Amino acid sequence: MPMKRTHVCPKCQSRKFLVQGEFQVPDQDSSNGVDPFPAFTFSVSTFDRSMIGAFETWTCAGCGFTEFYARDFQALDISQSHGKVRYFDAAAPPGPVYR
Numbered sequence: 001m002p003m004k005r006t007h008v009c010p011k012c013q014s015r016k017f018l019v020q021g022e023f024q025v026p027d028q029d030s031s032n033g034v035d036p037f038p039a040f041t042f043s044v045s046t047f048d049r050s051m052i053g054a055f056e057t058w059t060c061a062g063c064g065f066t067e068f069y070a071r072d073f074q075a076l077d078i079s080q081s082h083g084k085v086r087y088f089d090a091a092a093p094p095g096p097v098y099r
């Protein structure tokens with residue numbers, strides 16, 4: 001069970017967390033800037049790329065164990081990902097694999 005739901009760390013049983021609504025990374029070209037960290041990124045053409053969604057992170061304040069949850073990715077068009085993202089439905093009946 002995800003600790004986002006249980007509010008208990010599965011590694012150390014702590015109940016204290018550091019929660020970020022949108023995980024970001026440092027902008028390497030500035031001293032104070034931050035860059036988004038999209039859930040999905042792929043080239044769509046020679047001159048363009050698609051960046052969709054973000055990650056919500058839950059970090060255990062006791063041991064540092066972290067879970068990432070993709071959010072705001074409804075605009076993702078898998079057919080534009082050139083095979084970089086595939087949809088897997090474990091509940092679907094067995095059949096041919098579509099690519």
Ligand SMILES: [Zn+2]
Nearest residue numbers: 009012060063
């Ligand atoms: Zn922990």
